[in-house]
Amino acid sequence: MSDILEILLSASFWAAVIRIAAPLVLATMGELICERAGVLNLGIEGIMVIGAFTGWLAVYQGMPLWGGVGVAMSAGMLFGLLHATLTVPFGLSQHVVGLGVTLLATSTSSFAYRLALPEVTSPPKIEPFQPLDLPILSDLPFLGEVFFTQTAFTWFAFGSAVLVALVLFRTPLGLAVRAAGENPSAVEAQGLSVTGLRMGAVIFGSGLMAMGGAFLTLSAFSSFFFEMVNGRGWICVALVVFGAWMPGKAVLGAILFAAFDALQIRLQQTPLGADLPYQVFLMAPYVLSILALILMSRRAEVPAALMTPYNKGER
């Protein structure tokens, strides 16, 4: 018990929590926008992989770091366009298309990686985003280490969540997007295009997911590995449900989740970690996600038209 307390009181733990939460926040916001507009995007896992790969490759080829983020976002939006075209105007099964997009994006990354670097055995590294050194703030005790030694990309991730929340709930565009996921015929009656709104949401959301993936290669690990996303996309789908489709709650969910993740990593080094097989700790994030879904199952307000394709001709 005292081990846990000691971990929870250390600044490095909370700095890690914010670091681990950042990519989840980006991808969860991406999924949330899609689902708010009425489209379940199961391409998320693969789109995170393509974002991680393309962002890394661009920087490896000499682009600046933010250029890499832009490349990742564009690649994600491209796969988002594919997903949106098949699921929105054509109304195909969002489950099947989403899994297909995940498979296509993942295999495209592996294929392109092998083409670009045929002979490498250990993944080459890039120079990743560095912690910002802010005058005075970074030197504050505790808070300085937790908040003000993060990278610019981390700030960008949390900032984008604020932006998503503002646009969704404080602008006419956000209202229209949410209405497309709740009551599409009403949107159409207002003279707006449900197809356009939904496609736009899926494409933009996919861009955010890809940036979440790029965070892993450009800010967290500095190399690209095939298995690096490792189910984070699916966890983000669970976080959207856990956050009841509200950006603020979803961010809190991501932070809570990151806290458990950071805790399990540190617990492995304590006497408890020596007693339990390490796999138990690695399972924790997935088990937690399932528990979160169970916990929220009765309370969540699902967008009414989620997974319901809209076809103008039909009533």
Add this chain to the structure above:
Amino acid sequence: MRLEPIPNPSLARRLGLPAAALVATVVVASLLALLAGANPLAVLGQIVTGAVGSKFALLETLNRATPLIFTGLAVAVAFKAKLWNIGAEAQLYAGAIVAVLLGTGAVPSPFVLPVTAVFAMLAGALVLLGPALLKTRLGVDEVVTTLLFNFIMLLFVSYLLEGPMKDPMGMGWPKSEALLKEARLPRIAEGLRLHWGFVLAMIAAVVVYVIERRTSFGFEMRAVGSNFGAARFAGVPVNRVLIQTALLSGGLAALAGWSEVAGLKGHLSQDLSPGFGYTGIIVAMLALLNPLAVIGTAIFVAGIFVGSDAMSRAAGVPTYIADMLLASALLFMVLAILLTKMRVVRG
């Protein structure tokens, strides 16, 4: 644009569009070959010869198709009832674990094969029962829970192979003890590198087909899948049907793991399945969820994998081309099938 149903789709439309989807996939393959600096025709040719060009290649393809028939059936059954079981990978490993637990001396030898098969199915069914109950009782979406279970199961297998099920003679390699000879599926003929699992998989496909088309459970399952509300209104016990479907689906997926261990590998290792559970989704969708067609699409998909491996060794195009082709084929095919029934109109 919007979609409008076509009252009586012509035969040309119903055959031509799926054929066009296949052609589109071949075009993608050629483009990828060009990207990799290889001759597209040579690459395509090497994939085909690598898959079916010799007796050895063909048997390798059929061996690879065996687990895919089982996982393809598992997905086809579940998706038919709109139960989104994406967890065939986890259920497969459950079956594999049981095959090793009971096949290394725990069961007297004359019964060992049927006993391990039955308990493997039970284990797979139990793995999917959890997510299915969460869906019917609490409304928890099964897509995410079954996906997450795959990761949990792989870690569990890793724990077993480094702990309680570790082969003491494994020289530090994480694998289980080998199955007893009696617990292994024999080869179909002496000197032929194909085991009875392939035949059992085909039998399973026929059994599933009969269950689906000829029993009241099969009828209820299809009713739940095609219109949940109407099925409930008509008095179909929808939750019970979903649970039963889950048990069948999980059991079928587990047989994939059981037959890989008992027929091919002889032991459990972490790389037993290179994603057979996920590939089962492609197999099932290409077969339009028809259990008999699953046999054909599983052989097709297995051929792409085996052929691409051979091609990759010869032409140097990365073997991941197989996954890209199958993902493209899946997306082209669902679009083509939609367009056989609907047409795009302006307005």
